[in-house]
Amino acid sequence: MDQGMNWEATVLPPPIRRGRGVSENLPNRFERAATEPFDDGWPGDPEAMPAGAPLPPLATTLTPDRSRSAISRNQSPDLGFDRAINPYRGCEHGCVYCYARPSHAYLGWSPGLDFETRLTFKPGIAALLERELRRPGYEARPIALGSNTDPYQPVDRTLALTRQVLEVLERFGHPVSIVTKSAGVLRDADILRRMSARGLARVWLSVTTLDHTLARSMEPRAAAPHRRLQAVEQLAREGIAAGVLAAPMIPGLNDAELERILEAAALAGADAAGYTLLRLPLELRTLFETWLHQHYPQRAAHVLSLIRQTRDGQLNDSRVGQRFTGQGAYAALLAQRFAVASRRNGLSRPASLRCDLFQVPPDPNAALKRASDRQMALF
Template sequence: MPAKLPAVQDRVKHKVTKGRGATLQIEGRFEHVARERVDDGWGAADEELPPFRTTVTAEKARSVIQRHASPDLPFDHSLNAYRGCEHGCIYCYARPSHAYLNLSPGLDFETKLFAKPEAAKLLRAELAKPAYRCSPIALGSNTDPYQPIEREWKITRQILAVLAECRHPLSIVTKSALVERDIDLLAQLAREDLVQVFISVTTLDAELARKLEPRAASPRRRLQAIQRLNEAGVPCGVMVAPVIPFLTDAELESVLQAAYEHGARTTAYTLLRLPYELKDLFKDWLAVHYPLKAEHVMGRLREMRGGRENDPKFGSRFSGQGLFAQLLSRRFHLACERLGFNREPVLLDTSRFIRPSASGQQSLF
């Protein structure tokens, strides 16, 4: 048997791409081949690659309402107008969904986006079905409904218009101040107890936020959006999500304090989740941006995940387990009690729902 040749190609270190979150273009779990940039001795590895530009493809969907049966989700209906998200949050648990499209959960997730331009029309048709039973619809359960491409496509606004017309309750989770654009529709819905908004604030550190979530609104701008929505009568709380050990966990109380001062009265938090390919993406990001903290972050996360890097079990996947998870939960609840969060839960009214006609025309009777 011939002797094994020594390796002569070293893996090229991953670099930060300006305005993007992922530090590598990882293959999806359904791919049969792996591609890796290497130095072949001709200096090709140091050549500047073309920039990752955002492309948007119109997707022809057959339906838009997704049903859920998860016992630890506060909703059973959701709607996502887009696939992929230009915000580029490195921790986004939706990244692995791009693997179903034979695309990378890494930079492809941030740059190769899909929009559902007929979402409002499909929503109307589904709400018009006699078998449909009204239940609050969650916008932003997978990808952000107010990511940058919404400025041009305006699909989320069209969806809000249909829900307002039908007096259908909904919730929104976003990291974007673009939600302020739709205050007119949101205030209309809020007057009839039909909407609740949560703005996600991961950190108050602008430098850290720029690395974690490069194209999302700045922390300061998100706090302003919380204030403006509440001043307009739209109940807007804060999601402290995700909490990342050794990176953002120390800020839990300060984020809650700042959000309360800007009018938030409801809140929740989630612990970092790393399903499927997200584990490798996040660890590579840590190695590039915070190499001295990388093992501390992952070690503490494993302690809070029962020794694993991800825990998919209902009941613990959002909050973790063990001593450090209990301490985090205790800190959160003590801060909520001290500040006055969650004293009056927002209840969405399903009794006002008016079934539309499938054609979009109003009934004569």
């Protein structure tokens, strides 16, 4: 069924895996063969464990990504940027609704548990980025940092790839817009303060809900809602342009909080806001539906019905102009509520980032090579 599992049958959702957004790995859509779990009676098998027993924890693994480019590009009219940088693929935050989950299938892994436990990272991303920015004819436009997965997810505390990217962008005077759910962005406040003062940087904190219980189950490893608002407050206090994204809004689950989220954002010092409607592409439909029946079984049918009302009867609509906002009376009301609440709280459209300050700095490696060539010429 293209609308997910038929939960009206006697199928029970899998047991909840604490600390993870989802509980299972769905088959990779590009693989011809699929495996199914089978209880062979051995101790430790999840299928052989007593009902209600907690599932064993899963470790996070890291694999180097040997991509030859740091910048990815798009031509979508739905997006406010045409280029992005993602230091990581997969995201340990484990947000159940993450639209990036299906992209993990391109790596040969599952959009389910693999997405939040099997990560790739780009160890040479700073050097790759600098090489691309130095190419003749490169034209600066605002670059989105973390458009696919969070640049400040927990692993960045040790790898610090995001800071390396920001150091390069600052040196080149290149504009950047950051989207994150993590207060870890404060680690780079020194760089962001200097860039924001020049009109080169803006930070967006994604605040999906103010309900800690809902946040813990829906985005289990992201910063708590109040911590994200505190991050907005500190960014604003340091003069760093900061906004809040109430995204995604999920009909019947968190959309009633829209006005409260925007009010809290304004009180924290945010100067702009945005929102998107829940998207459920490909495997995400099944993953989200399973999660709903695990955590909100009494509300699941109602939530799914409301989602279909905004998606022309389906659980997803990927058409340009529709995928972020939806259609129908329910979606139109949500858009109107957002517009009214934004005006009431003084959350206007943000100023454009500056692109005229981009300048390629001298290449120290080239200077060293010239000096070496002069030395060799003496022999």
